[in-house]
Structure formats: C-alpha cells, structure tokens
Amino acid sequence: MTSAGELDAADPLAQYRGLFVEAPGVVAYLDGNSLGRPLTASVERVGTFLRQEWGGRLIRGWDEGWLDLPLHIGDELGRVALGAAPGQVAIGDSTTVLLYKLVRAALDARPGRTEIVIDRDSFPTDRYVVEGIAADRGLTIRWVDTDASAGVTPDLAALRVGPSTALTLFSSVAYRSGYIADVERITAIAHAAGALALWDLSHSAGVVPTSLDAWGVDLATGCGYKYLNGGPGAPAFLYVRQELQEHLRQPIQGWLGSRAPFEMGQGYTPAAGIRGMLSGTPPIVGMLAMQDMIALIDSVGLDAVRAKSVALTEYAVELCDELLPDARLASPRDSARRGGHVTIDHPRFAELMPVLWERGVIPDFRRPNGIRLGMSPLSTSFAEVELAVRTIAELLAG
Ligand SMILES: Cc1ncc(COP(=O)(O)O)c(C=O)c1O
Known part of the structure; x- marks a missing residue:
C-alpha cells in the first residue's frame, strides 16, 4: 500500500x-461531511462584513446588495456545483424547512395523486417532514426498503412508483453508506409515472459532480454547512427547475417571497421566478463563508x-x-x-x-x-x- x-x-x-x-x-x-472547517479567508470576510458592511452601511446594506445575495450566491452554487443555469437556485432557511416547502408545493402541483415515495433509510428529517405532511393530508407513504450499506436503486424505486405517485424524495448520496444514487434514471422513473422528483443533495453538494438541469431533476435541496463549509446552522439551498417555477406555490407565504415586499400591501402575490420560494429575511452572515467555499471549489x-x-x-x-x-x-x-x-x-x-x-x-x-x-x-x-x-x-x- x-x-x-x-x-x-x-x-x-x-x-x-x-x-x-x-x-x-x-x-x-x-467529519467535514457533517460540519466543514472554516476557511481563514471567511474569518476575515465575516469580520470585515460586521465592521464595514453591517457596522458601516447599517440598514442601507439591504438596498446595496444584501437582498439579492440569496439568489446571487444561489446562481454561483448552481454553476459551480449543481449543473444549474441561473435563476433556479436560492439560499435560505434550513434543509428541513426547504424540504417542507418543496414537498408541499410539489403535492399541490399534482392534485388527485395520493402517494409519496421515499427511502426508509433517508435522513430522519426527510422522513419526518414527509410523515407530517402525509398525516396532515391523508396521503400514503410508499417506503422503499434499501440495503443500509447501499442505497436506492432504479429497480427498487420502480417497485414503489406508480400512477398515484405525486412525488419521490431520495438522497443523491446516502447519509449513512455514502451510496451515490442514479439521480437521472430515478428521476426518469418518477417522470414516466407523471410524478415530480425531489432530491436531497446534502451529501453531494460541493463534492460529487451534479447536473440537475441535464438530468431533468424537478426539485432539490441540501445543507450549506457540510462540503460547502458555511458554518454551523448556515442556510441551505434549494433548486426549482425553471419550467416548474410558475406552477409551484410554496406554503410559507412571507413578505420577501412576495411580488412587492416594500409596498406592504394586502394579500399575498408570490414574486415571479425562484424569488417566490423565499419567505422571510435572508440570513446574510450565514451565507458569506459558503460563498467563499463555492469560490474556492470554482477555482479548483x-x-x-x-x-x-x-x-x-x-x-x-x-x-x-x-x-x-x-x-x-x-x-x-x-x-x-x-x-x-x-x-x-x-x-x-x-x-x-x-x-x-x-x-x-x-x-x-x-x-x-x-x-x-x-x-x-x-x-x-x-x-x-x-x-x-x-x-x-x-x-x-x-
Ligand atoms: C441528508 C440530510 N438531510 C437533511 C439534513 C438536515 O438539515 P437541517 O438540519 O439543515 O435542516 C441533514 C443533516 O445532517 C442531512 O444529512
């Protein structure tokens, strides 16, 4: 050796x-796949941000770029690590909250369908979110039983996907075994049945090359603090395929996902495009280290x-x-x-x-x-x- x-x-x-x-x-x-180490540059960057941007610009910072940061960094992440053209990725909320938004939005986009297909060995938060929503709506969960040392294969997925499937939710890389799923083929199986495919990319983003656009993936989300080194509690990211955006309505209707937040108007109208997936004030400080790591991955x-x-x-x-x-x-x-x-x-x-x-x-x-x-x-x-x-x-x- x-x-x-x-x-x-x-x-x-x-x-x-x-x-x-x-x-x-x-x-x-x-344990960098649970919590990536900080870049020294991020220590400087966050310090400078606190002193000069937050400290110096104060509330004016929102008009000078902060409000666009979730979409700007989302585009960078999409280009560098996800194989996603601009306008489809946003940063914000935790993976858990984004899963909730995406699952709910996907189910509403497939009315009349009553089943969600998910791997029994998925990360707990994925299962819990799906179980909660299924109980709320009287839907059935079709569990895919996988070998815990491997993961979901197209054949196993195909056993559970059918005409009643509204949504499939799987992990691109299994959190326990590290198994890389065939995202493209499993997505095609979901599509052939008329369902949408949602992927948890937490253990692949920034380490396993991914081509969301080319693979035809509908929806995806994943953590910002693992291989993207955003730091403890850094916000997660989500991806919504361009063609779907006008047909999806996410359930956490907040002012910053609305069409004209500063008009403070009555009634919620979602913003067009990926911005409509946002809800509240974006966690700016938590995105900075992630942006540094995305830039480093880009250069390497x-x-x-x-x-x-x-x-x-x-x-x-x-x-x-x-x-x-x-x-x-x-x-x-x-x-x-x-x-x-x-x-x-x-x-x-x-x-x-x-x-x-x-x-x-x-x-x-x-x-x-x-x-x-x-x-x-x-x-x-x-x-x-x-x-x-x-x-x-x-x-x-x-
Ligand atoms: C595969 C996977 N999905 C989701 C999560 C949870 O993400 P969050 O705590 O940001 O909601 C984790 C956390 O480790 C994870 O490994």
Missing part, C-alpha cells in the same frame, strides 16, 4: 489544506475535488481492509457509487468514540455501530485518514 506521506506529497490539491483554520489538538478531522474545479475525494475514500477502504479486519465496510466498494464518506461498522465503535475525541481524532458516529469517515477533499490529508484508522485499530486491539 502506498504510504500516506507519498499520497500527500503527490496530491495536486495538498496546498489548499493550508487555507483552513487550524483546530488546536485535532490531529485527524474526518469540481472534477479535481471529486478525483481527490475518490482517492481519499479508496485509501480509507484499503486501510480499513488491512487494519480493521473485524469491521464491516458499510459503504459501496465501487468508488463510482461512493460519495465523499466511508462508513465502517463494528459492535465496539460506540465505546471508542469518546477516546477518539480525547486523542483529537474526530470521525462521526452513526447508530447503532457505524463510524463514518467523512473526508472533505480540500481540507483533509491522507495522513489524517491513516492516523484515524490506525488509532481505531489500536484502540480495538487494546
């Missing part, structure tokens, strides 16, 4: 690691980011095979079907987590017994991956 030192020395993206804030005492950060190129991501996860799998023979790989072996993280299961992993954190080795834990090694390509070194797997092996042996 090639050593981590050799891999880091040959890594064309190694220089970018120095752009992130150092965390004292952390020797291996493998998403294909180069993906190439390093594949190299990192391949190395992690090799190390686990060699050093953790009793652990079970709970992610796809085929890197073409694997996103930016690798999950390994072992009955003793839960007890290891506090010790790992004490030693500055920070992976993620997913119940009941999975350690998730999340490698954010621009900030993670091969040495961190090796150190983490060796430490896990050492603790298991001890």
